[in-house]
Amino acid sequence: MKYPFRWIALVAAAGAAVLGVVLALNVGSDPRADAEVSALLGKPAPEWRVTLLDGTEVSSESLVGKTVLVNFWNSWCIPCREELPVLQQWYARHADDPDVVLVGIPRDDTVGAIRRAAREDEMGWAARQDADAEAATLAFGTRGQPETYAIGPDGVIVGSLYGPVTMKVLDQMVARAQGVG
Amino acid sequence: MKLDRRGWAPWVLLGVIVAGAFVFALWPRGGSESVKARTQRLASELRCVDCEGLSVAESSTTAARAQRRDLEARVRDGQSDAEIRGVYMERYGDAILLKPASDGIALLVWALPVGALVLSAGGVGLAVRRWRRVPDGDGGLTEDPATAEVAPRRQSPGRRVLVVGGLVAFAAGSAIALAFALGARVPGGNPTGRDPDVAAVSAASRERTLVAAAEARPEDVDAQLALARFRLGRQDFAGALEAYQTAATLDPSAPEPFAYSGWVIRLQGFPDEGLLLVDKALEVDPQYPDARFFRGLILLRDQANPAAAVAELQQYLVVSPDGPMADQVRNLLAEAVSAASTTTSTTSPR
Numbered sequence: 337m338k339y340p341f342r343w344i345a346l347v348a349a350a351g352a353a354v355l356g357v358v359l360a361l362n363v364g365s366d367p368r369a370d371a372e373v374s375a376l377l378g379k380p381a382p383e384w385r386v387t388l389l390d391g392t393e394v395s396s397e398s399l400v401g402k403t404v405l406v407n408f409w410n411s412w413c414i415p416c417r418e419e420l421p422v423l424q425q426w427y428a429r430h431a432d433d434p435d436v437v438l439v440g441i442p443r444d445d446t447v448g449a450i451r452r453a454a455r456e457d458e459m460g461w462a463a464r465q466d467a468d469a470e471a472a473t474l475a476f477g478t479r480g481q482p483e484t485y486a487i488g489p490d491g492v493i494v495g496s497l498y499g500p501v502t503m504k505v506l507d508q509m510v511a512r513a514q515g516v517g
Numbered sequence: 518m519k520l521d522r523r524g525w526a527p528w529v530l531l532g533v534i535v536a537g538a539f540v541f542a543l544w545p546r547g548g549s550e551s552v553k554a555r556t557q558r559l560a561s562e563l564r565c566v567d568c569e570g571l572s573v574a575e576s577s578t579t580a581a582r583a584q585r586r587d588l589e590a591r592v593r594d595g596q597s598d599a600e601i602r603g604v605y606m607e608r609y610g611d612a613i614l615l616k617p618a619s620d621g622i623a624l625l626v627w628a629l630p631v632g633a634l635v636l637s638a639g640g641v642g643l644a645v646r647r648w649r650r651v652p653d654g655d656g657g658l659t660e661d662p663a664t665a666e667v668a669p670r671r672q673s674p675g676r677r678v679l680v681v682g683g684l685v686a687f688a689a690g691s692a693i694a695l696a697f698a699l700g701a702r703v704p705g706g707n708p709t710g711r712d713p714d715v716a717a718v719s720a721a722s723r724e725r726t727l728v729a730a731a732e733a734r735p736e737d738v739d740a741q742l743a744l745a746r747f748r749l750g751r752q753d754f755a756g757a758l759e760a761y762q763t764a765a766t767l768d769p770s771a772p773e774p775f776a777y778s779g780w781v782i783r784l785q786g787f788p789d790e791g792l793l794l795v796d797k798a799l800e801v802d803p804q805y806p807d808a809r810f811f812r813g814l815i816l817l818r819d820q821a822n823p824a825a826a827v828a829e830l831q832q833y834l835v836v837s838p839d840g841p842m843a844d845q846v847r848n849l850l851a852e853a854v855s856a857a858s859t860t861t862s863t864t865s866p867r
Contacts, residue, residue, distance in 0.1 A: 344678065345641040348685045350534050352637045355689055357538045375610035382608070411818060412784055414845055444579040444752075446786030452819055456856070470583050477608030478580070479566040 374485070374496035375477060381406075381487045382475035386441055386463035389454050394439055394463075396491065403513040404487040405438045405506065407461075408478050410445035411453035416482045419500035420457060426506050427461055435489075436510060439463060443473045443481045488513040535638075556589040559598065563588075563605055564615050568751050572615055577753045637687055644680050724748070731760070738768040745777065754781050772798040772805035780811045788819035806837035810846055817849060823856035 376382070384406075385395035407423060409416040423438065430436045440462040442450045447465045454462035463469055476485060479498065486495035486509035495509035550558065560574035565581050573584045591601050605613045727744040734740045745760035758781045765774035779794030792815050798808040813829035816822045830850040834843065 342645055344681050345645045346528070346531050348681045349531055349638045349641050352685060352689070353531075353535045353538050357541075375606075375608060379607075417845075417848070448786055449788075449819070452821070456818065456821060471587075473580070474583055474587050475608070477566075479609075 374483075374493070374498075376485070376493045377496050379493060380491050381485070381493050382472075384441075384468075384472040384475050386439065386468050386472055387466065388439075388461070388463050389451060390460070394437070396487075399437055399487075400491060401489050402434075403436045403489060403510055405436075405509065406472075406476065406485045406487065407438065407440045407501070408443045408473060408476070408481045408483045409440055409462075410442050410481050411449040412445065413481050415500045419482055419502075420459075422501055422503050422506065423459075423461070424457070426503060427459075435514075441469050441472050443469070443478055484509070486510065486513045488515075531638075552589060552592050555592050555598075556585065559588050559592070559601055560585050562602070562615055564613050566609065566613070576751075577756070578751065637685065640687075641681060644677070724751075731763075736767060738764045738771065738774075741767060742773060745774070749777065749781065754785050757781050758785075770801060772802040772808055774798075775801060776805060776808040776811055779808075783811070783815055783819065788815050791815060792820075804836045806833050806840050806842070809833035809836065810842050813846070813849060813853070817853050817856070823853040826853040827857055 381396055381404075383396050385393065385397075387393050409419075423440070427438050430438070438461040440454075440459055442463065442465040445465050450462065450465040453459070476483070482500055484495075484497045484501050484506075485493055488494045494512045497505055497509075557574055560581075561572045563573040563584065565571040565573050565576035565578065567578050567580050568576050571581075573581045573588070588601065591604070596604075602614065724744075724747060727740070727747055731737070731740040731744045741760050741764035745757045745764060748754075748757035748760060758778055761774045761778040761781065764771065765778060768774070775794050776798035779791040779796075779798065781791070782794065783791030792812065795808050795811045795815065798805055799812070802808075809829055809832045813826045813833060816829060817826035827850060830846050830853060833840070833846045834850070837843065840846075
């Protein structure tokens with residue numbers, strides 16, 4: 337071989353090129369980067385529409401001007417059951433408040449199980465498990481259940497929580513949505 | 518200066534290799550893809566949000582299936598790849614992409630390996646250029662005698678190998694360090710990032726291992742149960758049910774396959790049918806606490822029979838007072854007692 341070191345350099349550079357391309361094709365993002373805070377926080381809430389189990393239709397459009405708590409839940413998730421007493425208490429406390437609305441959107445459950453659980457637990461805020469509910473779970477970018485989002489009267493998401501809520505968290509979310517927190 | 522064409526040949530070849538590699542990497546794929554193929558490709562670029570190490574294309578969770586339907590609808594609607602990715606990034610953040618975006622700070626992910634490559638290639642080029650000016654007695658490298666006369670000193674072959682090796686090590690080290698620092702991983706493959714919560718082995722490869730073990734030992738009930746538990750954890754109800762039922766066939770004296778088959782069937786929306794299998798588990802082993810828990814939950818939630826649920830949940834606490842579900846059972850029990858006080862029960866506990 338007439339130019340041995342030149343060929344060594346060639347092989348080295350070609351190897352580096354292949355390595356660079358392979359790595360560039362395979363690097364990925366941090367899978368847990370979005371595990372704490374919703375990407376929608378501080379942004380206008382997505383459009384959504386669901387039908388409550390009593391037949392009432394509610395939507396992002398119909399609730400403009402109100403403070404809305406959207407809670408994603410299902411009948412088999414244990415943390416959802418843990419937060420249920422808090423939601424029941426909060427719902428009862430605000431039953432006569434026309435400016436605040438709680439909507440429970442089922443996620444990953446069956447029609448019958450949702451209906452039964454909502455009836456047994458007197459969840460007047462629960463929506464049907466249907467295509468609209470599925471679209472809402474996608475629109476909010478839910479990762480699991482329970483998840484709760486607070487939407488201000490201006491339609492902006494001002495709070496979100498992954499996991500069971502407490503009364504303190506709900507009150508803080510509402511206060512922030514109403515500009516007093 | 519006289520050019521030696523044979524001496525330049527390796528550099529031309531190198532240029533072709535590098536250019537070809539980048540053209541291959543960056544060549545837009547798509548064009549005449551079918552709706553299904555395009556949906557599949559986009560799904561493979563998005564991370565499953567409620568499972569680990571899987572793309573939307575690979576996952577069988579309800580959310581992933583809904584996302585695939587959503588992707589297909591958007592593809593049929595004529596949205597571009599960028600528009601669809603944009604919608605998902607808006608909802609979930611950049612981390613929904615298995616590969617980082619190629620703008621803003623994320624551009625560094627792509628630019629730094631290329632930078633390391635260019636630096637190392639440049640270094641190799643400079644080193645070789647310097648060697649060409651130095652006569653080393655092999656009769657082949659000196660092409661410019663005038664330059665060679667002012668060369669400061671002679672480079673030994675060992676030193677040259679050392680320099681080339683150092684440059685390659687620099688390039689490889691830079692790229693690998695970058696990949697680790699950014700949590701690099703192959704979609705669907707093993708995570709290599711630093712996040713300690715991420716399993717060392719991806720869900721897909723772990724399931725393949727469990728399936729292989731179950732197939733290799735078809736009579737081993739433990740292998741089937743391991744596969745079933747794993748699938749249940751990933752909310753792959755159909756897969757879990759299949760493995761649990763195989764385990765029940767292999768060992769009809771074990772309560773777990775029956776109890777969990779019943780639970781999975783209940784999760785799929787058939788509580789009455791699920792309860793039959795839970796009852797079967799209690800026939801096999803009346804002390805099996807998980808079956809007591811499932812039975813209590815089904816009685817309370819699905820059959821509106823809180824009185825029977827109370828007895829069942831109390832039985833759980835008798836046989837497993839410190840069991841993993843004990844706290845939850847106590848909460849359910851309080852709820853069932855409250856409900857039973859206002860409801861007339863017609864179903865007797867077992």
